[in-house]
Amino acid sequence: MGMRSGCDGVVRPRSTRDDGGTGARQISTREIDTQELVRRHRPTLDRAAETIRTREHWSPYTEDTTAYGPDGAANGEAAHRRSRGGHLGLGQPGRDGVVGPSPAEGGERSPYGGELGISYDHHDPAVLLPAMRAAIPVWRDAGVETRAAVCVEILARINARSHEFAQAAMHTSGHNDVMAFHAGAVHAQDRGLEAVAYAVAEQTRLPATAVWSKPQDGAAPLTIGKTFTLRPRGISLLIGNGVFPTWSGYPGFFASLATGNAVLVKPHPRAVLPLALTVQVAREVLRGAGFDPDLVCLAPERPGEALAKTLATHPDVAIVDYTGSTPFGDWLEAHARQAQVFTGKSAVNSLLIDSTAHYRDMLANLAFSLALYSGQLCTSPQNLLIPRSGIPTDEGHKTYAQVVADLGDALGTLLADDGEAGALLGALLGPEVLARVEKAAAGALGEPAVPPRAVVHPRFPDAVIRTPAVVALDAARAEDLATLSAEWPGPVFFAVAVDSAAAGIELLARTARERGALSAGAYTTSPDVEAALVNACAEVGVMLSLNLMGRWYITQSAVYSDLHGTGMNPAANAVYCDTAFVAGRFRTVGVRRYGGAG
CATH class of the missing domain: 3.40.605.10 (Aldehyde Dehydrogenase; Chain A, domain 1)
Structure with a gap:
């Protein structure tokens, strides 16, 4: 059907109504069978x-x-x-x-x-x-x-x-x-x-x-x-x-x-x-x-x-x-x-980092997910839940601080070139988004772990573009818990220290149940952790993505296959x-x- 558009051979209709907005009704002339x-x-x-x-x-x-x-x-x-x-x-x-x-x-x-x-x-x-x-x-x-x-x-x-x-x-x-x-x-x-x-x-x-x-x-x-x-x-x-x-x-x-x-x-x-x-x-x-x-x-x-x-x-x-x-x-x-x-x-999406057998691939996939459209997607993972004791990986044990620092390095490598960064990030929607980024960079939301930087788009120098800001929070602190429980649309993300994978799952589920979520993610090699995540996400009605690598990301939704939303939590009443x-x-x-x- 030519360019797969399915519109070949259709006569484009001439306008049969030009009433200048007066509301005078005219009969349409059928030009399409x-x-x-x-x-x-x-x-x-x-x-x-x-x-x-x-x-x-x-x-x-x-x-x-x-x-x-x-x-x-x-x-x-x-x-x-x-x-x-x-x-x-x-x-x-x-x-x-x-x-x-x-x-x-x-x-x-x-x-x-x-x-x-x-x-x-x-x-x-x-x-x-x-x-x-x-x-x-x-x-x-x-x-x-x-x-x-x-x-x-x-x-x-x-x-x-x-x-x-x-x-x-x-x-x-x-x-x-x-x-x-x-x-x-x-x-x-x-x-x-x-x-x-x-x-x-x-x-x-x-x-x-x-x-x-x-x-x-x-x-x-x-x-x-x-x-x-x-x-x-x-x-x-x-x-x-x-x-x-x-x-x-x-x-x-x-x-x-x-x-x-x-x-x-x-x-x-x-x-x-x-x-x-x-x-x-x-x-x-x-x-x-x-x-x-x-x-x-x-x-x-x-x-x-x-x-x-x-x-x-x-x-x-x-x-x-x-x-x-x-x-x-x-x-x-x-x-x-x-x-x-x-x-x-609104959606407050969470992702648990419990363990991985592909540490560098995980970081690359996660960095891309955070950078894509400057975190303005409704499925972007805002809260990264990381056990405070660290995680096992194929490169040995990684502390919480190491995971956050390595994520920052992955973001830096991905977005090092302004031209490539601008093509991935896109422009911030408005001054309110920029204000959130600046608030995160100034330490008003918590300890800045990965600072944002301004990107100059090679074709659009007036575009306002920022790389992701990652803020370190602790789930044990009431003020930090209040911050991560709100939605922060834009390139603002939280690396949240949790007591354990179980505590992270409980926090993920509670946030989805109380604030709403459209996506949840996890990296884990543990069958028990995976089973607990599957059950928790089923209970609160949020789509779960496990161990994504390569060129498929938590932010994506496959039409005709994935269901976007469940109607089971405050993020949506429809699917x-x-x-x-x-x-x-x-x-x-x-x-x-x-x-x-x-």
């Missing part, structure tokens, strides 16, 4: 359905950057440059002003330096939400297959623009080049397709019709004909985050759309562009397929508007997807009572992806007819 979409995308959907069953490796969206054409990267950069300083309008109803282009007006600033200068339309919810509601019935009645095929077509067109999406991720969220293309583009697309596959599976679990027949002694069987009709919940609100707007946003976006709902996207003010481009593509495909494009709309907010709270508690909003800080996630769960709320919140993540987005209504008529 939806049945042809179903035929073309059925193999992809079938393979996705099989893969979520087997949990094997597979992706229709290649990580090979050269597969998107010899000029793919250059074209993506050019498209991004053209977007800067411009206006991204979507022709949605209820336009009542603009957001941006300056940060003071709600515009974005690249973590690599410079304002994006993009302005977006602002919309009145009193006009926008009714238009979205009105778009649902035709989409709902199109059926599961058609909705799924349209969703896959949206993903296919996004995939064809992966380099452009990577640029958007880089210059809003500070991703490095590789992470921007992976998490900001192709892996996010995988998450979206995974959600569609689960949505199809759940919506086809019941038959559309059935005949129920109960034998009766001496009489004809009692026969009832039954039909089961799917109904979406309504309008689904996606509240985007600034770290991974697409990777975190696509599961809810496509799960809701595939189950017949309309989707309203409220992006993070710092990262509007990736989700604005997503909405642009989705509206293009929907319009071309003959559906009302107002099924998918964008709602950027003005500074201080608190639009997410207004929308999340609106009676028309039936589903809320949110990934971000715990305080606002808790607020949503408490106040958006009319909606099904899916949250991913990317499982059946519960999609099943609550629609309902099934039954009709019974006496005599067996369907």
Whole structure:
């Protein structure tokens, strides 16, 4: 299917709606044959359905950057440059002003330096939400297959623009080049397709019709004909985050759309562009397929508007997807009572270093995990739990101090060159992240064990980049325990002295249970320690990674195979992806007819 995008031969639709934001509704002209979409995308959907069953490796969206054409990267950069300083309008109803282009007006600033200068339309919810509601019935009645095929077509067109999406991720969220293309583009697309596959599976679990027949002694069987009709919940609100707007946003976006709902996207003010481009593509495909494009709309907010709270508690909003800080996630769960709320919140992740037969490989893997994206990943291991008596290794016994010092040396070797360091670390998201690093370096959090240093990016000298700061803490000290029990997003890590492996496991479990965790890790050669870790992590609901070496890291999550989150601890009440993540987005209504008529 050419560049593995699955979009060859599809006529790109001309805009049939240019109402200047007045809300005047026009009929979409069908330019895409939806049945042809179903035929073309059925193999992809079938393979996705099989893969979520087997949990094997597979992706229709290649990580090979050269597969998107010899000029793919250059074209993506050019498209991004053209977007800067411009206006991204979507022709949605209820336009009542603009957001941006300056940060003071709600515009974005690249973590690599410079304002994006993009302005977006602002919309009145009193006009926008009714238009979205009105778009649902035709989409709902199109059926599961058609909705799924349209969703896959949206993903296919996004995939064809992966380099452009990577640029958007880089210059809003500070991703490095590789992470921007992976998490900001192709892996996010995988998450979206995974959600569609689960949505199809759940919506086809019941038959559309059935005949129920109960034998009766001496009489004809009692026969009832039954039909089961799917109904979406309504309008689904996606509240985007600034770290991974697409990777975190696509599961809810496509799960809701595939189950017949309309989707309203409220992006993070710092990262509007990736989700604005997503909405642009989705509206293009929907319009071309003959559906009302107002099924998918964008709602950027003005500074201080608190639009997410207004929308999340609106009676028309039936589903809320949110990934971000715990305080606002808790607020949503408490106040958006009319909606099904899916949250991913703060995580305090721990990793136990008990013993290893591959000391240098362990240090190399751990150093990379700490450095990747400057520790701003929700799966980064913040607390490194090390027995105060030291650990056995293939190089002999290593004291706590030696392990910490050797980790510092591994980080120093990995990040010695500014060019390579900048490519791995990425840029800090904002001044609040830099403040945490400076606090750690100044000794305000504990004894600085590995000091951070500033990195000058060869292509972006204005980017704020720091190597990891490692702080030595002692679990026996109450003030240190309070510090490591909080989340410190960014390149701030704690080398925590614990009494024993058992004490480390207890601390890991308690932190996950009380504060939430999305990942846990360990290096151990002891079967008993491993068994205790497995049991503890199962109890508190956190994914455990054991003895990772080479090129697989605790921060990574394999789409279609790994489950991101468990819903069992405060870090998340939802999972990317499982059946519960999609099943609550629609309902099934039954009709019974006496005599067996369907």
